[in-house]
Amino acid sequence: MSTAPVNVIDPVDTRSSTAQLSVRNVAKVFPGKKDLFSKLTGKTRRDFVAIQDISLDIEPNTFVSIIGPSGCGKSTLLNMIAGLSPVSGGEILLNGAPITGPGPDRGMVFQNYALMPWMTVEENLRFAVETVDPKISAKKRDRIIKEHIQLVGLTGAERKHPHELSGGMRQRVGIARALAINPQMLLMDEPFGALDALTRGFLQDEIERIWEQQRKTVIMITHSIEEALLLSDRIVMMTRGPAARIDEILEVPFPRPRNRDTIQQHPAYKGLKAEMESHLFRETRAVEAERVGG
Amino acid sequence: MAASHSTPGLIVAERQAPLWQNENVRAFALFMLSLGIFLLFWEIGAKSGWFVKGVPTATETIKEFWWWVTNPFYRNGPNDLGIGWNLLISLRRVAIGYIAASLVAVPLGILIGISPVAFKAFNPYVQLLKPISPLAWLPLGLYLLRDSEKTGIFIIFISSIWPTLINTTFGVANVNQDYLDVSKTLGASRLWTIWKVIIPAALPNIVSGLRISMGIAWLVIVAAEMLLGTGLGYFIWNEWNNLSIPNILVAIFIIGLTGLVLDSLFAALEKFVAFGRNS
Numbered sequence: 001m002s003t004a005p006v007n008v009i010d011p012v013d014t015r016s017s018t019a020q021l022s023v024r025n026v027a028k029v030f031p032g033k034k035d036l037f038s039k040l041t042g043k044t045r046r047d048f049v050a051i052q053d054i055s056l057d058i059e060p061n062t063f064v065s066i067i068g069p070s071g072c073g074k075s076t077l078l079n080m081i082a083g084l085s086p087v088s089g090g091e092i093l094l095n096g097a098p099i100t101g102p103g104p105d106r107g108m109v110f111q112n113y114a115l116m117p118w119m120t121v122e123e124n125l126r127f128a129v130e131t132v133d134p135k136i137s138a139k140k141r142d143r144i145i146k147e148h149i150q151l152v153g154l155t156g157a158e159r160k161h162p163h164e165l166s167g168g169m170r171q172r173v174g175i176a177r178a179l180a181i182n183p184q185m186l187l188m189d190e191p192f193g194a195l196d197a198l199t200r201g202f203l204q205d206e207i208e209r210i211w212e213q214q215r216k217t218v219i220m221i222t223h224s225i226e227e228a229l230l231l232s233d234r235i236v237m238m239t240r241g242p243a244a245r246i247d248e249i250l251e252v253p254f255p256r257p258r259n260r261d262t263i264q265q266h267p268a269y270k271g272l273k274a275e276m277e278s279h280l281f282r283e284t285r286a287v288e289a290e291r292v293g294g
Numbered sequence: 295m296a297a298s299h300s301t302p303g304l305i306v307a308e309r310q311a312p313l314w315q316n317e318n319v320r321a322f323a324l325f326m327l328s329l330g331i332f333l334l335f336w337e338i339g340a341k342s343g344w345f346v347k348g349v350p351t352a353t354e355t356i357k358e359f360w361w362w363v364t365n366p367f368y369r370n371g372p373n374d375l376g377i378g379w380n381l382l383i384s385l386r387r388v389a390i391g392y393i394a395a396s397l398v399a400v401p402l403g404i405l406i407g408i409s410p411v412a413f414k415a416f417n418p419y420v421q422l423l424k425p426i427s428p429l430a431w432l433p434l435g436l437y438l439l440r441d442s443e444k445t446g447i448f449i450i451f452i453s454s455i456w457p458t459l460i461n462t463t464f465g466v467a468n469v470n471q472d473y474l475d476v477s478k479t480l481g482a483s484r485l486w487t488i489w490k491v492i493i494p495a496a497l498p499n500i501v502s503g504l505r506i507s508m509g510i511a512w513l514v515i516v517a518a519e520m521l522l523g524t525g526l527g528y529f530i531w532n533e534w535n536n537l538s539i540p541n542i543l544v545a546i547f548i549i550g551l552t553g554l555v556l557d558s559l560f561a562a563l564e565k566f567v568a569f570g571r572n573s
Contacts, residue, residue, distance in 0.1 A: 084475055101478075108479045114472035117569040118494045127490060131480040163570020181480065 019057035020217055021081065021185065025090035026054045028076050050076050052243040053090070056236060063211060063218045065228035067276065068238030068247075069283040074221045077238075078189050081219065082108050094185075104132040107178030109188040113170040115162040121149065121173050122158040125180050132181045148176040151210060168199035172206070179214070188220040192227065204230055205260070212257050225276045228252075229269065230260055237276065240283045247279060350540040358540040359547065377529065377548060384515050384525040385552070387443070391450025392511045396504060399455045403462025403503075407496070408488060413467060420459060428453035428514040432521060442522040446515065453514045457506035465499025466492055497567045505560035512553045 032045040050073040058064055066074050079085040081092055083102035092099045094106075115124050125145045129136060149155055152172040162170050171191060178186055191207075192200040204227055211218065211231070222228050228235045235250040250272060254263045263269055313319055333352045338344075340351040350358075366378025406412045428449050435445035469492050477487040519527025526549055533541040 082479055084478060102475075102481065104479070104481045106479065108475070110472055110475070112472060114470075114476050116473060116476075116491065116494070117571055118497070118567070128476075128480055131477070131482045131486060131490075161569050177476075 018059055019093075020060040020095060021058040021219075022093040022096075023054055023056040023058075023077075023081070023090070024093065026077070026080065026087050026092060027052050027089035028073065028080060028085070029088040049243045050241055052245055054244075054246055055090075056246060056249075058217060058219065060217055061215045062233045063231055064220070064234045064236060065232040066219065066221045066236045066238060067223070067225070067228050067280065068244065069240045069280065069287050070223075071287070072238045072241045072283070073244040074238060075189055078187055078219065078221055082106055082187050104181045105184045107181055107183035107186050109171070109174050109178045109186065109191045111190040111193045113162070113167075113174045113194075115170055115173055115177075117162050120159050120161055121154060121165075124162075124173055125149065125177050128177045128181050144180055148180040151179065151213075152176040152206065166199070167195050168203055171195065171203060175207070175210070179210075179216075183216070185217040185219065188218065190221050190223065193223065200224075200227075201260070207231060208258055225273060225280070226260070228276070229254075229272060230258060230263060235272075235276065237279050240287045247283075250275065348537070348539060350543070355540045355543050359544045362541070362544050362548075375524070375529075377526075377545065380524065380526045380529045380545075381548065381552065384519060384527070387446045387519075387525065388450055388511045388515050391447040392454050392508060394447075395451045395455040395507065395511075396458055399458035399503070399507070400462050400500060403459045403500070404466050404488070404493065404496075406459075407463040407466025408492065410467075413463065420456065420463075423452075424456045424460070428510075429517055429521075432518065446518050446522050446525070449518045450511045450515060454507040454511040457510060458500070458503040461499045461503025461506070462496065465496030465503075468499075469495040498564065498571055501560065501564050501567050505557065505564060508556055508560055509553070512549075512556060516549055 027049070028051040030048040030050060032047045034044055038044045054077065066077065068074050076085065080087050081099065083099050083106070116127065119127060122145055125148060126141065129141050129144055149158055152175055154169060154172050154176065157165065157169065162173070165173070174191070178188075192203055195203065208231060218231075220228075220231065229252060232252050235252060237247045237250065238244050239247045252272065253268055254266050314323075337352040340349050362377045366376045366381075368376040369379065406416050431449050431452050432445065435448040436442070439445050439448060473491050473495055474487070477491045482490070515525065516527040516530070519525035520531040522528065526545055530542055530545045533539075533545065
């Protein structure tokens with residue numbers, strides 16, 4: 001498999017001087033096993049190119065969604081931005097400085113909430129706040145915790161443990177925890193993927209409300225077209241993997257604050273939705289075909 | 295109950311459910327029935343000579359049991375102690391050996407668990423020493439320590455260290471990656487992560503290791519004491535020399551009961567640290 005970029009876009013053209021986050025020609029290769037020992041035991045594995053040459057600039061205070069077929073490397077890209085996984089090629093700049101590891105300037109919301117089960121709601125937030133700022137005064141810390149529990153509408157559940165909460169409430173804690181450390185940017189990896197449709201809708205509305213209040217830069221991975229259209233300013237559509245790249249970036253022109261009923265009246269809604277549907281349908285069908293054929 | 299107005303039929307049906315349909319009631323009834331049949335079989339069998347000569351009847355054994363339980367703490371010389379004293383002696387040996395083993399196994403397990411290199415380096419020792427029967431250490435202990443009391447404790451120590459060590463290592467090495475990612479994205483230091491995330495996350499594994507170790511310690515002490523002096527194990531051995539089968543049966547029952555109580559304590563502790571996991 002060739003690792004040379006296929007669809008080369010000159011990075012100079014896409015580079016923006018005002019970008020908060022700048023992804024430049026980033027690639028991710030999961031190395032195979034080709035050493036002598038593996039050859040002798042017959043367990044060689046070829047390199048796997050998950051992502052090939054992705055460039056993307058994200059302006060401050062924008063809500064960006066990444067959408068693409070399953071296994072296209074969306075989570076890999078987000079993990080690289082979070083600093084949890086190193087890039088194999090290219091670089092990711094945050095405010096002009098390359099990302100070398102994880103840090104509290106990027107708050108992360110996980111698909112399966114990743115709350116500590118032995119900590120109460122309050123303790124989960126306190127853990128985040130104290131880890132980021134060990135010298136914080138108790139008064140300031142408690143105020144931050146209280147504010148964020150209030151922000152996500154969980155007042156009254158402070159002393160509960162995660163197993164006593166519903167999935168939707170757990171993810172509210174996850175969001176509160178990510179925001180409590182006051183990050184520059186919020187990274188969300190399919191935050192509502194494990195929730196039922198109704199809870200999902202409620203939480204999307206909550207995110208829209210919270211975003212209107214704080215206007216932080218958000219990068220969200222999603223599978224849902226409606227979710228992306230409701231929340232984002234820009235939607236990044238990725239092709240299928242391996243060697244996934246960006247197919248197209250859509251601007252979402254709906255005025256804010258948004259509401260799921262009024263955006264559907266907007267003249268651009270149908271066109272955008274149809275475009276995304278055809279993209280996802282095409283890519284997913286190709287994935288299925290490859291799987292059946294291979 | 296708030297729903298009683300809207301669904302009277304359901305409530306009435308619940309209330310009318312006869313007592314014998316309750317699962318716990320039925321289980322208890324079956325337990326009592328089987329126990330009754332067993333005691334009856336024993337009593338009749340012993341009286342009509344179905345077993346070997348000298349097997350006591352159930353009533354004799356129960357009378358003997360009652361005597362021992364109502365006179366637990368008497369002292370007529372080293373070979374004639376109340377069963378309460380013997381129980382305390384055994385418990386004390388188990389407590390010292392077991393606590394020492396836990397104090398070594400938990401920190402060592404954490405150290406081995408967080409480092410893959412240490413895990414690979416120390417695993418051969420653990421795998422080699424784990425399957426050794428605790429009694430195999432007895433001669434070595436007696437030779438090295440020259441003291442039966444210390445040897446008993448040493449055997450408890452060496453046999454109850456492994457389950458805790460293995461479980462702690464496993465728990466620490468297999469902490470959910472999500473918790474570690476959370477810690478990393480917050481920029482936590484290694485030590486802070488170990489203290490605040492890895493140890494609490496591994497706690498259910500550590501406690502189940504401690505529970506298994508306690509079970510083993512209690513199994514081993516009885517066997518070890520047969521060869522040492524005093525304690526419940528020695529009591530059984532002594533009664534065997536006296537050919538007093540009822541007393542042996544009494545001691546067996548008390549050993550089982552104590553083991554049950556110890557295990558229940560750890561089961562409760564396991565539940566306390568689970569927080570909705572493995573349930």
